[in-house]
Amino acid sequence: MNSFAVIGAGILGAAAARELTRRFPADHVTVFDKAPAAAAHQSGHNSGVVHAGLYYEPGSLKARLCRRGVDLLRDLALEKGVPYEECGKLVVALRPEEEGRLRAIHERAVANGVPGVELIGPERIREIEPGATGRLALHSPRTAIIDYPAITRVLLEDVRAAGGTVHLGAEVTAIANGPERCAITTEHGTQAFDAVIVCGGLQSDRLARLAGGDEYPRIVPFFGQYSKLAPEHRGILNGLVYPVPDPAYPFLGVHLTKRVDGEMLVGPNAFLSLGRENYSGRRPGVRDSLEVAASGAFWRFASRNSRAAAREFAAVVSRKRFLAQAAQYVPSLTGAESTPLTRGIRAQAMDRAGRLVDDFVIEDIGRATLVRNAPSPGATSSLAIAEHLVERLIAGHGLQATEPSAS
């Protein structure tokens, strides 16, 4: 009998643990998370969007796993009764200079096999979203919204139902990663496993170091502040409205996102976070900040990106300014009121040269398989990433597993 461990009870760890129980039904799976509840970090503080796969480099892990992830996630949500709404999305060009980039995104979306995408002009924009305006837009009718914490809980329920164990409030403080076994230490003791999958999100580089991995890619935390529009603006859009992303900073720009509970959100923006888990913004993490300040890679990044940083900082300090940007896409938002919500903090990996790592990064070291970079669309792709992780583990350790399920 094999024994497996998963570190992290975010959506990736939960999905990986469930996939292990499906491929190894006779074996035992244990999940460890330092937080007292599942989905306590990125998986519980994100936009709740099921991305259709518009932007990603064809053939990349992101492009492949996002497309498969959407299908798996939709089926699971339907099966388990988790709210899933295909509300659609418009990526809107306001200025002529954005049109070329939008057409390039359309080509990528088609290459990635995203269903139903089309480029549309101002009239069709108004038909789909009477509240929005623009010169040209990419319409993605299958982009959806979902409750990711609910999905994470469902995945962990399946793990428990299959006989697995989930330890919450159990911080992993040491990993002894040998050629045959991998031992994990928490305050409750040390346990050895045949193989371990590590999905540590904002702590993934530190956990990788514990498992014998390299210092890079290293996590640099970027926070995103959301605000909630006043109730009278709840119905202003049928779906999501996004700007044309700047390829250098794909996560920047004002996003209008509907939530499954009907709230309409503006944000997130993105700015360096003083603390990997500093959600209030008032409790800077000393170790986290010192590590960023001591990293040559970060300063190489900062020197190249000071203009974008200044622009984002202006949006961080002024909610009015952020809303004014949103009103360019939805004119009725001029002068609208909003309330700040909790932040999300992105685990963004950076390489030694100070470049943000775009694609998902997975590494195998000894008996551990580690997710080192899983930014958006990581939640969308979670079930497909889990399949990929478990396939690697099976191939890497020559294990006998049952056939993957057809879904």
Ligand SMILES: Cc1cc2nc3c(=O)[nH]c(=O)nc-3n(C[C@H](O)[C@H](O)[C@H](O)COP(=O)(O)OP(=O)(O)OC[C@H]3O[C@@H](n4cnc5c(N)ncnc54)[C@H](O)[C@@H]3O)c2cc1C
């Ligand atoms: C602001 C924001 C918006 C986003 N929007 C979207 C979106 O709309 N759609 C989308 O697809 N993706 C989105 N993403 C990305 C998505 O949220 C992530 O890709 C996904 O949640 C990653 O899941 P995870 O399980 O790897 O990480 P996490 O959810 O961060 O989980 C990592 C877990 O590891 C645990 N952990 C860490 N260290 C230890 C330790 N030493 N011992 C034990 N446990 C430990 C943590 O407690 C945590 O629970 C967004 C992300 C952010 C931040």
